[in-house]
Amino acid sequence: MDGTVLVADDDRTIRTVLTQALTRAGCKVHATSSMVTLMRWVQEGKGDLVISDVVMPDGNGLDALPKISQLRPGLPVIVISAQNTIMTAIQAAEKDAYDYLPKPFDLPDLMKRAARALEIKRRLPAARAPVGVLQDDLPLVGRTPAMQALYRLVARVMNTDLPVLITGESGTGKSLTARAIHDFSDRRTLPFVVASAGDLVSMEGPATLLRRARNGSLLFDEVGDLSEEAQARIVRMLDSFTDDAPRVMACSQANLAARMEKGGFRQDLFFRLSGVTVSVPSLRERVDDIVLLTEHFLNRAERDGLPLRRFAPDAMELIRAYSWPGNVRQLENTILRLTVTSAEEEIGRGEAEQVLGTQPAMEPQGGGDGDRLGASVGRHLRRYFDLHAGALPPPGLYTRILREVELPLIEIALDATGGNQAKCADLLGINRNTLRKKITDLDIRVTRRRKLM
Numbered sequence: 151m152d153g154t155v156l157v158a159d160d161d162r163t164i165r166t167v168l169t170q171a172l173t174r175a176g177c178k179v180h181a182t183s184s185m186v187t188l189m190r191w192v193q194e195g196k197g198d199l200v201i202s203d204v205v206m207p208d209g210n211g212l213d214a215l216p217k218i219s220q221l222r223p224g225l226p227v228i229v230i231s232a233q234n235t236i237m238t239a240i241q242a243a244e245k246d247a248y249d250y251l252p253k254p255f256d257l258p259d260l261m262k263r264a265a266r267a268l269e270i271k272r273r274l275p276a277a278r279a280p281v282g283v284l285q286d287d288l289p290l291v292g293r294t295p296a297m298q299a300l301y302r303l304v305a306r307v308m309n310t311d312l313p314v315l316i317t318g319e320s321g322t323g324k325s326l327t328a329r330a331i332h333d334f335s336d337r338r339t340l341p342f343v344v345a346s347a348g349d350l351v352s353m354e355g356p357a358t359l360l361r362r363a364r365n366g367s368l369l370f371d372e373v374g375d376l377s378e379e380a381q382a383r384i385v386r387m388l389d390s391f392t393d394d395a396p397r398v399m400a401c402s403q404a405n406l407a408a409r410m411e412k413g414g415f416r417q418d419l420f421f422r423l424s425g426v427t428v429s430v431p432s433l434r435e436r437v438d439d440i441v442l443l444t445e446h447f448l449n450r451a452e453r454d455g456l457p458l459r460r461f462a463p464d465a466m467e468l469i470r471a472y473s474w475p476g477n478v479r480q481l482e483n484t485i486l487r488l489t490v491t492s493a494e495e496e497i498g499r500g501e502a503e504q505v506l507g508t509q510p511a512m513e514p515q516g517g518g519d520g521d522r523l524g525a526s527v528g529r530h531l532r533r534y535f536d537l538h539a540g541a542l543p544p545p546g547l548y549t550r551i552l553r554e555v556e557l558p559l560i561e562i563a564l565d566a567t568g569g570n571q572a573k574c575a576d577l578l579g580i581n582r583n584t585l586r587k588k589i590t591d592l593d594i595r596v597t598r599r600r601k602l603m
Contacts, residue, residue: 185209340366
């Protein structure tokens with residue numbers, strides 16, 4: 151790595167770490183805790199790269215970006231910030247930052263980005279207008295590395311014309327991500343249209359969608375569920391696009407590449423939609439965001455007129471430990487339910503445990519019919535462990551679980567065979583004497599009747 155790097159951060163430890171790392175890599179480093187000093191160095195023509203914090207004692211790194219760009223066009227700036235929201239990433243991109251990293255940052259990652267910035271010295275496209283979105287009403291909430299990666303990708307694709315395919319499990323926020331790409335882009339004042347399967351039933355459907363969307367954004371929600379005929383109409387519509395066509399996005403919780411290989415999704419449509427693929431992480435991949443999301447939903451509920459609520463520490467521990475197969479949507483609905491049903495301002499562990507214990511089992515993502523039983527049992531067991539919030543269940547779990555599965559299995563098999571134990575044993579693949587013993591041990595009542603099958 152070769153070049154001069156200007157480092158601006160009011161944290162002495164960060165200045166020291168960056169200075170040592172960059173110097174070892176072969177760079178010259180000028181470090182300061184003052185935004186005024188940084189701007190003087192920039193004006194004097196010093197530096198091939200700037201690494202700057204946002205909040206400084208005498209200025210703001212984001213606010214300084216336009217001035218740096220004006221004084222030194224092409225000088226790359228990497229913004230580092232403890233304000234880890236999507237707005238920071240969006241503003242950094244809009245104000246001409248080369249890159250953005252949240253604090254605490256990964257030093258090797260920052261060094262790679264710095265080396266790339268020094269090598270190519272290119273800039274991200276700036277937006278045409280400022281974004282008017284309030285910090286306390288962000289469409290996407292999270293500070294984990296998985297969400298920071300999503301923010302950076304949104305910032306980079308928002309002002310391109312490339313089609314975007316947004317993937318992720320149900321309830322992760324795919325539609326919110328599409329909306330964020332539109333709302334933060336230079337198309338934000340134009341229509342955002344969500345196309346449903348019903349919009350593509352008739353031959354005139356695509357033309358109607360284009361009239362509604364104009365040159366704004368057009369989203370095909372759960373495109374993997376569309377019929378072959380609807381997929382064909384989308385292909386023909388995309389092939390007819392002119393220069394004033396809308397920006398196209400699509401959401402899917404299905405693995406479209408796998409479906410395409412099996413003939414369940416059109417190859418030509420897949421490649422037309424997947425210009426850029428944005429993967430929205432599941433809540434299991436961003437567990438550290440659960441507390442932040444919970445606070446966000448509680449605050450929003452209060453603003454909407456619901457009672458003020460907070461979670462007791464052990465209740466919050468239970469919420470954080472739960473697996474959330476329904477992702478953020480399930481978490482939000484659970485928080486709202488507890489907000490409404492709780493009799494006290496503080497929601498206790500017992501209330502949270504009761505609500506979580508009645509959560510419906512979620513359908514597995516992908517796969518065929520053969521894996522549904524195992525997935526369903528797995529979700530049940532995961533929920534059972536979650537309800538103990540880090541503590542182990544009582545001993546004897548193996549026997550209890552086998553009994554819980556064995557009892558309904560034998561009862562249903564007996565019912566299916568009309569109480570005929572010989573047929574039931576054959577169906578289950580066990581010895582007739584074994585079946586009789588289990589009927590006795592499990593206290594199963596057998597009713598013999600004629601079964602028409």
